[in-house]
Amino acid sequence: xxxxxxxxxxxxxxxxxxxxxxxxxxxxxxxxxxxxxxxxxxxxxxxxxxxxxxxxxxxxxxxxxxxxxxxxxxxxxxxxxxxxxxxxxxxxxxxxxxxxxxxxxxxxxxxxxxxxxxxxxxxxxxxxxxxxxxxxxxxxxxxxxxxxxxxxxxxxxxxxxxxxxxxxxxxxxxxxxxxxxxxxxxxxxxxxxxxxxxxxxxxxxxxxxxxxxxxxxxxxxxxxxxxxxxxxxxxxxxxxxxxxxxxxxxxxxxxxxxxxxxxxxxxxxxxxxxxxxxxxxxxxxxxxxxxxxxxxxxxxxxxxxxxxxxxxxxxxxxxxxxxxxxxxxxxxxxxxxxxxxxxxxxxxxxxxxxxxxxxxxxxxxxxxxxxxxxxxxxxxxxxxxxxxxxxxxxxxxxxxxxxxxxxxxxxxxxxxxxxxxxxxxxxxxxxxxxxxxxxxxxxxxxxxxxxxxxxxxxxxxxxxxxxxxxxxxxxxxxxxxxxxxxxxxxxxxxxxxxxxxxxxxxxxxxxxxxxxxxxxxxxxxxxxxxxxxxxxxxxxxxxxxxxxxxxxxxxxxxxxxxxxxxxxxxxxxxxxxxxxxxxxx
Numbered sequence: 005x006x007x008x009x010x011x012x013x014x015x016x017x018x019x020x021x022x023x024x025x026x027x028x029x030x031x032x033x034x035x036x037x038x039x040x041x042x043x044x045x046x047x048x049x050x051x052x053x054x055x056x057x058x059x060x061x062x063x064x065x066x067x068x069x070x071x072x073x074x075x076x077x078x079x080x081x082x083x084x085x086x087x088x089x090x091x092x093x094x095x096x097x098x099x100x101x102x103x104x105x106x107x108x109x110x111x112x113x114x115x116x117x118x119x120x121x122x123x124x125x126x127x128x129x130x131x132x133x134x135x136x137x138x139x140x141x142x143x144x145x146x147x148x149x150x151x152x153x154x155x156x157x158x159x160x161x162x163x164x165x166x167x168x169x170x171x172x173x174x175x176x177x178x179x180x181x182x183x184x185x186x187x188x189x190x191x192x193x194x195x196x197x198x199x200x201x202x203x204x205x206x207x208x209x210x211x212x213x214x215x216x217x218x219x220x221x222x223x224x225x226x227x228x229x230x231x232x233x234x235x236x237x238x239x240x241x242x243x244x245x246x247x248x249x250x251x252x253x254x255x256x257x258x259x260x261x262x263x264x265x266x267x268x269x270x271x272x273x274x275x276x277x278x279x280x281x282x283x284x285x286x287x288x289x290x291x292x293x294x295x296x297x298x299x300x301x302x303x304x305x306x307x308x309x310x311x312x313x314x315x316x317x318x319x320x321x322x323x324x325x326x327x328x329x330x331x332x333x334x335x336x337x338x339x340x341x342x343x344x345x346x347x348x349x350x351x352x353x354x355x356x357x358x359x360x361x362x363x364x365x366x367x368x369x370x371x372x373x374x375x376x377x378x379x380x381x382x383x384x385x386x387x388x389x390x391x392x393x394x395x396x397x398x399x400x401x402x403x404x405x406x407x408x409x410x411x412x413x414x415x416x417x418x419x420x421x422x423x424x425x426x427x428x429x430x431x432x433x434x435x436x437x438x439x440x441x442x443x444x445x446x447x448x449x450x451x452x453x454x455x456x457x458x459x460x461x462x463x464x465x466x467x468x469x470x471x472x473x474x475x476x477x478x479x480x481x482x483x484x485x486x487x488x489x490x491x492x493x494x495x496x497x498x499x500x501x502x503x504x505x506x507x508x509x510x511x512x513x514x515x516x517x518x519x520x521x522x523x524x525x526x527x528x529x530x531x532x533x534x535x536x537x538x539x540x541x542x543x544x545x546x547x548x549x550x551x552x553x554x555x556x557x558x559x560x561x562x563x564x565x566x567x568x569x570x571x572x573x574x575x576x577x578x579x580x581x582x583x584x585x586x587x588x589x
Contacts, residue, residue: 010093011461013039013085015063015074016453017097018270019055019253022046022298022322022361023416024101025449026062028070028092029457029468036467038448042066045362047255048101054255055101081262095262096456100270100300102249104129104317105241108158110136110149110178111201112165120225121164121200123392124234127313128241129249129269129300133158136181138165138174146181153185160244161195162237163209166202168227175201179212186216194218196244200225200237234392245269268456270295274414275304275313276455280465281412282306289407289539290398292435294382295452296415298322298361301381303389307406312393316385321374321417322361324381325354332380339569340376340433342581343369364420371422375430378417382434400537401484404565407439407539412474414446424555425517425587428478432559436567438484439539440530440549443477450474476522476554482561485536485543489513493536493562497529508560515586516560520553527551528558556587 013030024046028039042065047058056079063074063081073090076082082091107130111118114137125132133156136149144152153161161182165175179199186194197219199209206221213219222236250267253259260267278293286309293304301316301324318327328336334347353373357363365371393399399406413431421427424445431443450473458465487493494510501524510516520526531546532538540547551558563583570576583589 010084011464013092014457014461014464015081015092015095016457017059017062017095018449018453019048019059019097019099019101020046020270020297021101021300021320024055024058024062026059026066027448027450027453028066028072029464035471036464037471038450038468038473040066040069041448042069046101048253055099055253056255056258059259080258083262094264094460096265096268096453096460097259097263098268098270098273098453098456099250099253100129100297102129102245102253104131105159105245105249106131106133106156107160107162107241108132108134108136108153108156108195110138110161110163110165110182112138112171112174114139114142116229117164117166117201117226120232120234121162121237123232124200124225124237125162125241126388126392127234127238127315129245129271129315129317130160130241131317136178138178146177146184149181150185150188153182154188157189157193158195159248160198160241162198162200164201164225166205167229168203168224170202172202172205175205176208176212179209183213183216186213196220198222198237198240203227242269242272265456265459268459270297270452271300271302271304271313271315273455274302274452275311276458277451277465278304278412279306279309279311280455280458281410281469282309287409288398289409289439290395291410291412292408293412293451294414294431294435295446296321296378296381296417301385303382303385305389305393305406305408307393307395307398310394312389314385314389314392316381316388319381319385321377321381322358324384325377326358328377328380328384329354336380337373337376339576340379340580341369341372342577342584343372344577345369345373374417375421375426378430379434382430386435401438401565404484405436405438408435408437408441409439410442410444411435411437412444412446412451413477414449414451416449419445419447419449423589424477425589426584428480428556428559429583429587429589432480432482432561433567436482436565437480438482438565439537440528441480441482442551443480443554444474445477445555447475448473476552478554478556478559479520479528479551480559480561481528481530481538482565483532483536483538484565485532485534486564487512487534487536493533494538494560495531495533496560498558499527499529501525501527510560510562512562513564514560514562515583516562517556517587518558518560520551520557522553522555524553525550526553559587
């Protein structure tokens, strides 16, 4: 471990499913700044099977940008730095390039213990291949259960069921079935077994399975009907992912010698950074972070300092598009597109995108469709995430989004959009925030690595953010309430710090953009009409709020919550196009 006080330049590597980024942080005038980044294709899969190649390409690009020599003639990172422009003092790395764990769940009641286990798994890089239910009228025969276990050959089997001191016989029957299936597999292919059920049965479970597979007992995910505890199972799955996936990243042996802290999953590092953002102000609202990747979408929400992490495994803009088509059909994507598209066109574009995951849209139809995929994957993962959020007063309307400030958005599909207004509109359509919210854009892809940087040198992560690591995209005002379209629901007066003011009346159903350039500040005086709520103390209550300028300015989203799209195809397309024009997209 490098001594903290001696750390100067830091190299942070983000090895994703499609792209690998090499990011250089260094001290400028005594504090850390983002300097530059290099981007290359990830080389974890065939024909390369070596992530080091993609990392070296990204570092070479970084060398070309900065003029700093980072790799020696053999391709090894120069550690520590030598002179002013050679090497770095430390290196950290995060990765989501490894395939997720494959799991089978086994339990008694889908609505209780199995649902809790699903929520525990949602916070990890794990895919549920099948669910074995032992409840009456839903129970499969032992033969069929064994057949499924042998067919999928999962990495892990999670057994749940029975409150502490509750059901025993049906739980033990499941355990015996899993033990039988394990005994029929080659020893090297046997899954790890996690028992997260009735605590009174732990020793008996070990006695039954112990000779056939490695078994771990963790806290019951449902110790009683009213209590849920997902922490233990989630931590065990995280540990297994590090052991079986991150530790075996192809070509990662050489990288291990570079790293100043252990290799970390992208989701874990990202969640740490979102938690830090909350601690900046200790806001009474929540803080939300969304990172959209090619294969996975990560959502981290912090309420009262407690972080809630959800990993949309397989729900990135490449793999997630295929799932959307399978589950909801092409219409789920077409509804966000302002031009006519047929289902077969949608499938053709998405198949081509999957074949070339690092490509960028060449035609406007491809761009609108990719942005539709971004909306749908975020909406899907948020729907899963919100089931485990413990928010209290931060969620005044149970059917709507909690109050968030700020919302940080990350990912190449968002940061790489041609115009800032398109980025803002994707977030508004997907998250549907309420009240007054600041949208922050992770333009350089820093958020996924800064959590790992913070483990090494907390000051480096703090100063990088303070020195403009994230960009203010917009301040959003989204009133909650209903009215007739065109009826005035909000009056806003903007007092600009540099002098002058602007008064605006906002009609219901509209999307307004008000000017406030980056670097400038203003005081908003917000006066809602009637029972409309802007998150300033309750329905009908207004107030003042100091805000900073952003790439888009101030967005007043008075389209209503929840957002409704017109049912008529041509009216809908015209409406979507109008919204794009409204935000300058």
